[in-house]
Amino acid sequence: VSRKLDSQVAILTGTARGLGVALVERFASDGAALLLADVNGDGLPEVAAKALEAGAPDVAWIGQDLSQEEGAAATGSTSL
């Protein structure tokens, strides 16, 4: 079954909790490979596991302060 985001990569920020987790679950079930980013990097492995369960073909995560240019740049240049 083809899914809407098969072969696409999505970067989702603020994904350690709350709405971010719901976004992860939705994009994962749509088939996107995911890069998760949050200032609270410690919370991300658990959310990444949920993403794989929900159907993401690949998941990476990065703990960065995205309110700083360097943190956002490091996130953008991280490839799956």
Added chain:
Amino acid sequence: VNNAGGGLIRPFLEHTAETLRETINRNLWTTIWCIRAVLPHMIERQYGRIVNISADSVHTGLYSHAGYNAAKGGVNGLTTGLAFEFAKYNITVNCVSPGGIMTPEIQQMFDPNSDVYKKHRIVDVRTVLAQIPIGRLVEMHEVAALAAFLTYQESRSITGQIYSVNGGQWMM
């Protein structure tokens, strides 16, 4: 999808310079820096979908939200400007703007004695609930579904838009 946010919701004059700066940093600068980081790659691919998570409190005002709204209103302005500028590269930029949504944190706000309620010094969330025609807060997966739709191939003609998901609390 620029969902990173946070900061403090509190009466404007109860903010310190530091809490105001943190609120703007976490809700607006995160979005600016992340978009700047990915746009060159999107231009190279001649394809991109950017979805910013804004907030309907920009329209409703909402008690104690002035600092937060300053940041989220900035996100809305960023969205329309970028949508115009980068449309020629097949890059769309849109906002999903939730009203009251049932996050674990907001669930705690139903209790005025909760830590979350005290931290944000926000109005009783039940008074907000009374203003929502569908009679309930929006579920998080409903917001996520719209964000996902805006990244689909078939959304290619939708750009520069701010979409509320608010149960009808604010219309138009």
